[in-house]
Amino acid sequence: MSQSIVLFGPPGAGKGTQAEAIVAATGKPQVSTGDMLRAALAAGTRLGIEAKKYMEAGELVPDNVIVGLIEERMTQSDAMDGVLFDGFPRTIPQAEALAEIAEVSLVISIEVPDDAIVERIVGRRMDPDTGDIYHITFKPAPSEIAGRLIQRKDDNEEAVRTRLSAYHNQTSPLAKWYSQKGVLATVNGNQAMSDVAAEIAEVITS
Ligand code: AP5
Numbered sequence: 001m002s003q004s005i006v007l008f009g010p011p012g013a014g015k016g017t018q019a020e021a022i023v024a025a026t027g028k029p030q031v032s033t034g035d036m037l038r039a040a041l042a043a044g045t046r047l048g049i050e051a052k053k054y055m056e057a058g059e060l061v062p063d064n065v066i067v068g069l070i071e072e073r074m075t076q077s078d079a080m081d082g083v084l085f086d087g088f089p090r091t092i093p094q095a096e097a098l099a100e101i102a103e104v105s106l107v108i109s110i111e112v113p114d115d116a117i118v119e120r121i122v123g124r125r126m127d128p129d130t131g132d133i134y135h136i137t138f139k140p141a142p143s144e145i146a147g148r149l150i151q152r153k154d155d156n157e158e159a160v161r162t163r164l165s166a167y168h169n170q171t172s173p174l175a176k177w178y179s180q181k182g183v184l185a186t187v188n189g190n191q192a193m194s195d196v197a198a199e200i201a202e203v204i205t206s
Contacts, residue, residue: 004028004082004102005204006089008174009110011163012120013189014196015086016133018110021197022084025204029078032086035131036069037061038152056153058162060090060170067097074101090171095178107178108203110189110196114164121160125149139193 005028007015019030037055040048047065054061070088073079082102089095098104112120123136128150134141141149154163178184187199 003105004085006085006104006107006178007087007110008107008171008178009189010112010114010117010167010171011160012117012124013110013112014120014193015110017139017193018197018200019084019086022108022200022204025201026084028082028084030086031070031073031079031083031088033061033066033069033088033090034086036073056159058154058159058166060166063091063093063097066090066094070098071101089174090166092173092177095174104178104181104183106203107175107184108200109175109184109186110200111186112189116190117164118157118160121155121163122157124155125151 005022005026007019007022009015016032016034019032022028023030037048037051041052041055042048047069051061051065066088074083082105085098085104089098120135120138123138125134125136125141126132126149127134127141127145128148129145132141133139134149154160175184175186185203187196187203189196
């Protein structure tokens with residue numbers, strides 16, 4: 001079975017921000033369920049329309065929808081040697097389903113306290129052309145592209161609070177689950193992006 005890596009952490013922990021360097025270091029493609037759902041929504045598919053109400057409210061999309069998406073994605077040829085999961089799994093049933101599809105050799109948990117999360121999420125901006133992630137304070141975009149940046153619909157304070165409680169109630173128990181399997185590595189996500197990247201690089205090469 002192929003060996004995959006899971007990037008784990010609360011909303012706004014920096015999973016998307018750190019994924020690029022991990023992809024470059026490992027050669028594994030990034031598989032972000034959040035990005036896949038937003039693409040389905042933008043394309044107006046039935047799945048996207050079904051997921052919309054959960055995503056905008058900050059609630060988790062039902063497990064069967066997510067597992068179906070992942071099963072399909074993992075049949076593609078670039079997933080043969082394992083992938084970098086970003087935002088998946090988010091529940092114990094999702095992790096159990098994943099265990100049937102791929103071997104998880106490493107789970108990188110990016111830890112950030114709740115009080116830092118809201119500022120990160122509310123200030124996040126995305127470049128719709130490249131998918132690049134910026135922040136109005138922590139990572140301002142170059143002025144030539146500033147005009148085209150967008151804000152995600154779920155990047156508001158109310159939805160963030162719901163996303164945080166979904167994380168604490170449904171997702172954080174997975175840390176113990178993976179720790180018991182001996183594959184969990186934690187990094188301090190509450191420091192400069194480059195310092196987080198350096199900790200992750202150490203974990204990957206150790
Ligand atoms: P998803 O898109 O996965 O959102 P999320 O997990 O809430 O994570 P985010 O993308 O918000 O944050 P991130 O950790 O990637 O942080 P980022 O690097 O952007 O999911 C969206 C929704 O889809 C869910 O709510 C749910 O409805 C649904 N969904 C998705 N997967 C699902 C699943 N498996 N099961 C069920 N439902 C699912 O960084 C955030 C900001 O902080 C950026 O502006 C960045 O510039 C800044 N930043 C990053 N690092 C730092 C740093 N070290 N210091 C300061 N600022 C920083």
